[in-house]
Structures are given as structure tokens and as C-alpha cells.
Amino acid sequence: xxxxxxxxxxxxxxxxxxxxxxxxxxxxxxxxxxxxxxxxxxxxxxxxxxxxxxxxxxxxxxxxxxxxxxxxxxxxxxxxxxxxxxxxxxxxxxxxxxxxxxxxxxxxxxxxxxxxxxxxxxxxxxxxxxxxxxxxxxxxxxxxxxxxxxxxxxxxxxxxxxxxxxxxxxxxxxxxxxxxxxxxxxxxxxxxxxxxxxxxxxxxxxxxxxxxxxxxxxxxxxxxxxxxxxxxxxxxxxxxxxxxxxxxxxxxxxxxxxxxxxxxxxxxxxxxxxxxxxxxxxxxxxxxxxxxxxxxxxxxxxxxxxxxxx
Numbered sequence: 001x002x003x004x005x006x007x008x009x010x011x012x013x014x015x016x017x018x019x020x021x022x023x024x025x026x027x028x029x030x031x032x033x034x035x036x037x038x039x040x041x042x043x044x045x046x047x048x049x050x051x052x053x054x055x056x057x058x059x060x061x062x063x064x065x066x067x068x069x070x071x072x073x074x075x076x077x078x079x080x081x082x083x084x085x086x087x088x089x090x091x092x093x094x095x096x097x098x099x100x101x102x103x104x105x106x107x108x109x110x111x112x113x114x115x116x117x118x119x120x121x122x123x124x125x126x127x128x129x130x131x132x133x134x135x136x137x138x139x140x141x142x143x144x145x146x147x148x149x150x151x152x153x154x155x156x157x158x159x160x161x162x163x164x165x166x167x168x169x170x171x172x173x174x175x176x177x178x179x180x181x182x183x184x185x186x187x188x189x190x191x192x193x194x195x196x197x198x199x200x201x202x203x204x205x206x207x208x209x210x211x212x213x214x215x216x217x218x219x220x221x222x223x224x225x226x227x228x229x230x231x232x233x234x235x236x237x238x239x240x241x242x243x244x245x246x247x248x249x250x251x252x253x254x255x256x257x258x259x260x261x262x263x264x265x266x267x268x269x270x271x272x273x274x275x276x277x278x279x280x281x282x283x284x285x286x287x288x289x290x291x292x293x294x295x296x297x298x299x300x301x302x303x304x305x306x307x308x309x310x
Contacts, residue, residue: 011043014058016115018065023116024142025069026076027089027127029305033112035072039065059153066139066157073135084228086236088295089127090302091281092116094263113305118266121146124283124295127265129179133172140165141172193286194261194268200284200291201259201270207248216240217292227299230279243294254279271306278306 015036022032039061043051054060080087095114120126121142130138136158143149143157144165151162151169158165196215203211222243226232237246251257254274262271264283272280281303285293297303 011040011057011061014061015040017058018061019112019115020117021062021142021147022065022069023092024121024127024130024146025066025139026072027131028302029090029092029113029116030301031072035065035068036112038068062149063153063156066143066154070135070139070157073138077135084226085232085234086223086225087131087227088223088225088297088302089124089131090305091124091269091283091295091297092118092122092265093306094118094266097263111305118263120266122265123267124265125179125285125293126176128295129176132175132179134168136160137168137172137175140168141176144169145173190268192289193284196286196289196291197268197270197284198261201261204247204251204270205259207251209244209248212244212247213240215291216243217287217290220290220292220294222246222294222296224296225299225302227301229300230298232296232298278303281306 018036018039019032022035023029026032026035042064043057043061046054051057092113095111116122130142133141139158140151140154143154144151151165154165155162158168160168200212200215202208203215218240219238220240220243222233222237224232224237226234233246237243254272256274257279258273260271260273262269262281264271264281267283269281269283271278272282280296280298282294282296284291284295
């Protein structure tokens, strides 16, 4: 799981990889950073003689981080049962996009969200599927299918045999396949998705219900996460017409809200600001030129990585 020298520089160099692993396992930037910090604390807590016995500190750190995440995933299920409304992963900004907009401060403190590689494995649709897996399935699948770690090493994380880890990954893979759009659905390019999201923004700004209905799949579903800290729909809103009406009702209640087209977890999305403060981050799944899923994050604790958004 990576080979680095045991020097301080080599150990520190593993942080980016560990943050990427932990975010995909936990769906939370904050928890990912905490897990990685805990792994480093355990490393530095080892006697020097023990550190010198470890041939690959990178592999050791990844194994420990994986175990910490596995424990957190187990306890997260109980916490999320008490969570007010739906729980969604923390959305990620594209910091280079913010820099182009003149909103990022390159001299500011390092943000762990900046270290996460924005690819398909952090798309909101993918992370939501990961949430449906058991903790062991998620760890086996992410480490093997996303990061290409061998099952022999994953077995050290899960405390199971390599064969059992292989079965866990296969079960997780079936969950992913079951949620994918059928082959008859036309794939939408990144540009096409961006165009659809732009049209949604324009229709939302003008409170054009008919235009919104035309952009939404009739069976579309919108899920919102407010965590009980801000007002939002506690249950998913189902159906294109109901979603369109809900969106316009929100616009009516929130004068002065500014909508921005922004990348969310590497995909076209929308950010709503008021007085320069990000209030809402929305990500979209688009098929056949229409939106079929909307994930709306309003919990302010999950919007901290967006504080520098310009």
C-alpha cells in the first residue's frame, strides 16, 4: 500500500494519499482529516525501534487509516439513525475553479479538501451508492477497485482472509451495478451536463416552473441534507413537477440569493450564496438530457470547505 522512506519527509508525503482514501471511505472531509491525524499520531507514538522495523511506513499508515475508517463507519450507522433528515456526503469544491474566479487565497492555510483528487470515485452519485454498503464492503471495494490495493493487504485492514475480502468487493460491485442507469440511457458528456445545469439555474432564477419541469425527469428525486440546523425538506421530494414547485417556493422565500455555476465533486453543480456566504451546494445527475437526481447540502458544518468560495 505504498512504499516510502521512514524519514519525516517521506511519512508526511503520504498525507495526500491517505486523505483521498479516507474521504472516499467516510464521505466526510472533516472525519477523513481526523482519521489521518489519528493514524499519524499512532505512528509517531511508536518507539523508534518499532518504526525502524516497519519496511513500508506508507503501507502501515494506510492499513491503520483503513482500520480507523472501518471503526468510524460502524459507529456512523448509529449516529446517522439519529440524524435529522437525510444524510449526504460532504460536497467538495474545485479549488482551481475558485482561483480562476478570484475567490481563493493561495496564502491561506492548507485545506484537506484541496488534496482530494476530483474523479468519478468522488462524484456524489458514487458516494451515495457507497453509503448503501456495509462498512466491510465499502473498505474492500474502495481500496481494491478505486485504489488498486491487493486483497492480501486489504485483509490486514479488515482482519479477514483475502478470499473473504474478494467476496466483499464483489458484493459491493453488484450494488454499484444495480444502481447504474440501464444501457438504453444515453450517456451525457461533461459539456452536456453543464448545459443542463446552466438551464436549470436560469429557470430557477426566473422562477419558470414549466422550464424546470421540462429539464427534470418525471421520476426525478431531490434529496436535501440540513442536519436539523437549517430548514429543508426532511424527506426526498419525488417527481419533476413537485421538485420544480419546491425549487420556485425556495426562491420566493430567499430573496437576494445568488446562484453560481460551480463544480461539485468534480461534476457541474450550483452554489447558492447570500451576502457572500455559501448557503447551499447542489449536485446533479443527468441522463438523456434531463436531471434525474438532485442532492442538496445545506448543513453548514458540511459547507466549511466552501468558505473560501468566490
